Structures are given as C-alpha cells and as structure tokens.
Amino acid sequence: MAPTISVRNPRTGTVDYQITPPRAEQVASTCDRLRQGQLEWQALGINHRIDVLRAWKQALLDRKDALIQAVTADTGRWAESVLEVDSFLSGLDRWCSLAPDLVAPAPPKTAAIPFIELRPQLVPYGLVGVISPWNFPLLLSTIDTIPALLAGCAVMVKPSEITPRFMEVMLAAIAAVPALKTVFTYIPGAGETGAALIDNVDLVCFTGSVATGKVVAAAAAKRMIPAFLELGGKDPAIVLASADVDQAATALLWGSVVNGGQSCLSIERIYVDRRVCDRFVETLVAKANQLQLAYPEPNSGQIGPIIAERQADLIRSHLGDALEKGAVVHCGGTIETLGGGLWLQPTVLTQVDHTMAVMTAETFGPIMPIMVFDTVEQAITLANDTDYGLSAAVFAGAPDEAQTVAQQIQAGAISLNDAGLTALVYEGEKNAFKLSGLGGSRMGPASIQRFMRKQVLLAKTSSIPDPWWF
Incomplete structure (x- = not known):
C-alpha cells in the first residue's frame, strides 16, 4: 500500500x-x-x-x-x-x-x-x-x-x-x-x-x-x-496616458487579486505613464482598501486565503526582496495568520524595478507592483522583458491605440481596456509564448x-x- x-x-x-x-x-x-x-x-x-x-x-x-x-x-x-x-x-x-x-x-x-x-x-x-x-x-x-x-x-x-x-x-x-x-x-x-x-x-x-x-x-x-x-505567467499591464484611469484601476484590481492573485492569468506587474501614475496609484489604493479578507467565513469578504503553504513562503520572499531594494508599500504588504490560515490583503507597491523578483518571477499572490514609464516604446520593452508570455493587458483612450501597443507584446492573449478576459472568454484561439x-x-x-x-x-x-x- x-x-x-x-x-x-x-x-x-x-x-x-x-x-x-x-x-x-x-x-x-x-x-x-x-x-x-x-x-x-x-x-x-x-x-x-x-x-x-x-x-x-x-x-x-x-x-x-x-x-x-x-x-x-x-x-x-x-x-x-x-x-x-x-x-x-x-x-x-x-x-x-x-x-x-x-x-x-x-x-x-x-x-x-x-x-x-x-x-x-x-x-x-x-x-x-x-x-x-x-x-x-x-x-x-x-x-x-x-x-x-x-x-x-x-x-x-x-x-x-x-x-x-x-x-x-x-x-x-x-x-x-x-x-x-x-x-x-x-x-x-x-x-x-x-x-x-x-x-x-x-x-x-x-x-x-x-x-x-x-x-x-x-x-x-x-x-x-x-x-x-x-x-507560468508574469502578465504585464500597460496603462497609457490617454486611458480612463478609474476604469483601468478597477479592471486591474480585479485582474490582479481575484482568487487572491493565485492564477497564471493574474496581472503581476503594471506599467503606467508617468503623467497619470500618481492618480492611478491613488485610485487603485483606494479601491484595494475597500476589499476585505474572506474571514472568518468564506463569504465574509472578497480575498480568500493563500491556498498552498509553500506559496506563502515565496510571496514573503518576493516582498522582502522588493522592500530591501527600495519598494514602497501603499497597502497590504504583510502575510497574516488568521484562524490558522495564511492571508494577504491586496498589496500595492511602487518604486519597483526589474532587479526585484516581484517584477520578474511569478509571485502568485494579490500583489500589484507599479512601475512608471516615459515612452510607449519603453513600456513595450519592459512588458516584453520576461521569460513568460501567457497574457497581458493594455489600457488606452481609443481601442486602436491600445491595439497598436498590444500587437507588439509577446504574449498569447491580450485584453484591451480590460484584464483577464481570456479566463472568461473561451472562443479565441491562442498559444503561449516563451516559457x-x-x-x-x-x-x-x-x-x-x-x-x-x-x-x-x-x-x-x-x-x-x-x-x-x-
């Protein structure tokens, strides 16, 4: 046996x-x-x-x-x-x-x-x-x-x-x-x-x-x-200066933290045009703070526990590495033990870069690291600076503007002015890129x-x- x-x-x-x-x-x-x-x-x-x-x-x-x-x-x-x-x-x-x-x-x-x-x-x-x-x-x-x-x-x-x-x-x-x-x-x-x-x-x-x-x-x-x-995935999102900031923040909050961020299709890094970044961060943090942990009952809130214990160790490692290298936490940021389970409030980070594991390795948690860019070309380069290519998202004022950027991203499914659509829409054929x-x-x-x-x-x-x- x-x-x-x-x-x-x-x-x-x-x-x-x-x-x-x-x-x-x-x-x-x-x-x-x-x-x-x-x-x-x-x-x-x-x-x-x-x-x-x-x-x-x-x-x-x-x-x-x-x-x-x-x-x-x-x-x-x-x-x-x-x-x-x-x-x-x-x-x-x-x-x-x-x-x-x-x-x-x-x-x-x-x-x-x-x-x-x-x-x-x-x-x-x-x-x-x-x-x-x-x-x-x-x-x-x-x-x-x-x-x-x-x-x-x-x-x-x-x-x-x-x-x-x-x-x-x-x-x-x-x-x-x-x-x-x-x-x-x-x-x-x-x-x-x-x-x-x-x-x-x-x-x-x-x-x-x-x-x-x-x-x-x-x-x-x-x-x-x-x-x-x-x-795995390390899905990027790009928010252009023309984007509806409130809409982008709402979509990216859902796309990043639904199921506690425990999805290969989660948005795991966000690049925002410098001209709208402060407003985007403020909006995203305000929305993130409205979400509650699903504790003490499973229907008490929107954010469930970290399912796998070993995943909590990896999330702690990514957060510790980011903070040590200068990242700033705007909300969340600490894994809590409640009722024996492991929990993390939606976490927004700024002052991040690609020397940090939270921007390059799959985290699988409710973490939203935000990095500014000055040109669209820079944003595309950052989005493609990864070993992964599962999916992505682009937000812009006009659909054609979003599509022009999306077509330059090396990923199989790219949501325009939304996030995580490939988890909900099954008709579109796609292949995974890279690893x-x-x-x-x-x-x-x-x-x-x-x-x-x-x-x-x-x-x-x-x-x-x-x-x-x-």
Whole structure:
C-alpha cells in the first residue's frame, strides 16, 4: 500500500484530509481498462458521447451544492468556487453544442492527380492524461478533459495533491453514469502518480509550473507522445496616458487579486505613464482598501486565503526582496495568520524595478507592483522583458491605440481596456509564448481538435492502370 498524503486546510492550517495514491501497477491497470472502453466510446459516435456527457451534467447538478462545498474546502474561498462550478457546467454545455461540427472530418476532395480522391478522417488519441493544478482545481481538471472526451478519447485526471477533496464528488457523479465510468476517472497522488500516468497514456495535458512542465515535457518526449503544457505567467499591464484611469484601476484590481492573485492569468506587474501614475496609484489604493479578507467565513469578504503553504513562503520572499531594494508599500504588504490560515490583503507597491523578483518571477499572490514609464516604446520593452508570455493587458483612450501597443507584446492573449478576459472568454484561439507553454490552443475550436490525429485515405477512383506502375 502506498503511503498516504496529508492535506492541509487552507483556512485553518490543519491537516484534515488524506489521500492514498495508487501504486504504479494500479495506474497501469486502470489505464488499460480505460483504453479498452475507449474503443466502444469512439465507435458509438459524437451524438452518443454528447448524450452521456449531458447525463453526467445532470448527475453533477444533483450534487452541485456538495461540489461547491468541496471546492471551497479545497481552496478556502467561496465566491470564486461558485463561479468555478458554474463556469465548468456552462463549459460542458458549450462543448456539447459545438462538438458535432468540430469533430466532423472535412469532405472528400479530388487530389492534384484527377483519379485519386482524398478522404480525410479524424482519429482520436486512445487515452489522454490530465495533470492539473491547485489554484482552480475543478475548472483546470476539466478544461482539457471535456473536449478530449467529446473527441472520442478516454481520460484519466490526476489533480493536485494540495486540493483533492473535490474528486469525491466528481467520482460519484461519474459513477452515476455507467457509460462514462468506462472511459473517465480521477486518481489521487503527487509527482510519482503523475509520472506513472505519463508512462501509460497516449497524450498528456499539464497545467502548472515551468519547472514541473519541463519534467513532463521530457517524460512525454521520451515516450514520443504529445504534451500540451500551460505553464507560468508574469502578465504585464500597460496603462497609457490617454486611458480612463478609474476604469483601468478597477479592471486591474480585479485582474490582479481575484482568487487572491493565485492564477497564471493574474496581472503581476503594471506599467503606467508617468503623467497619470500618481492618480492611478491613488485610485487603485483606494479601491484595494475597500476589499476585505474572506474571514472568518468564506463569504465574509472578497480575498480568500493563500491556498498552498509553500506559496506563502515565496510571496514573503518576493516582498522582502522588493522592500530591501527600495519598494514602497501603499497597502497590504504583510502575510497574516488568521484562524490558522495564511492571508494577504491586496498589496500595492511602487518604486519597483526589474532587479526585484516581484517584477520578474511569478509571485502568485494579490500583489500589484507599479512601475512608471516615459515612452510607449519603453513600456513595450519592459512588458516584453520576461521569460513568460501567457497574457497581458493594455489600457488606452481609443481601442486602436491600445491595439497598436498590444500587437507588439509577446504574449498569447491580450485584453484591451480590460484584464483577464481570456479566463472568461473561451472562443479565441491562442498559444503561449516563451516559457509559458507548449502545444496547441486550449481555447476555441483548436482545443478539441488537439485530441484527434488527421488521417487521410487516398482512394483510386479509376480502373485505368497508373502511369507509374511497373
């Protein structure tokens, strides 16, 4: 029997849950079972798969309150947990409505050689492995899973060992739909379980840190299987002199501190034109001071606890480094222990620069470091001075002015006069730049198409002997 893993409660700091990872041979056996089920899952067609997933949605709706409670227990926050569950359920509906057109192969066509017809086919990967993180445990465990299932794949998910409680509800809902449990499951565990999963699947999707993503990519490459990776971010925002300062401050506060800043899509550094910077800082600080910690109850305020204990250590390190190098704190700035949990009020910093980790390394906390610029060219250079390229934001008085700047930023998704839109709008295809990821877009039509290989049948339509035959 594998050793159990103790799970810390982010609100109380106490260990109140345990998981027991499967042995490597158990992972392999479960993968074999899922792969056998996949053959019939694929053969029954898209309409059958949609019917099954809609039945699963009903099983989830029957357990919706329990699911919200489980996600809240995992993360310590309430409002985002409700939004996370609702986004997951609406995403399930969206994919079911889109899938029939997206999984249909292109019609046959005549090749350049007139008597050869090309008959395109789409063949799903047999078994997809999903390794998901702790910051949005439900949503990020299903964002790849749902399109993979609709494409005709079987799926095994290993969520983070930091936030595993929601698995119980998900497994109960899966068990309520017999046709689904033959091709879909969750398994608990940490890195060793993830490694065993990669050893037994045909494609892997990973969301998490750059360091672990590199390990996943290397393991997948060794087996010659595809790896789709969405990794860290250090998302910049640029506020031009023409921007509506109040609007920019409101959007960037949300984009920086929603979910306690614990999102790869969080705005983690803000560059503001010197002419409006003082007014922007004043406005942002006033708005930040209106937010409350979600304590003593999960719905007491807007800012939940720091979910992972090790993340608190990193945040302290970034803040300490910034203060030592001359940064000025306008609000927040100190991690508090309340009820055993770790909390940080929204924190605004000025007098920062790129010698500070808070401006260059992923912080994953509710921190808004603000740096002034004098020219647009300088702002673009600073925004691109990073190893990451996930997303960004630009604020300007006119949409065309914002777009001109955005087109020069090296990132996959850039919100204009708003922040974090890629977390809410799923239609736009995008790729991660630099170290922020690898592989096809998990947004838009390409998301489902990643899970199908293109095959072509080349049919001879004439009985005349080919001119190149011996």
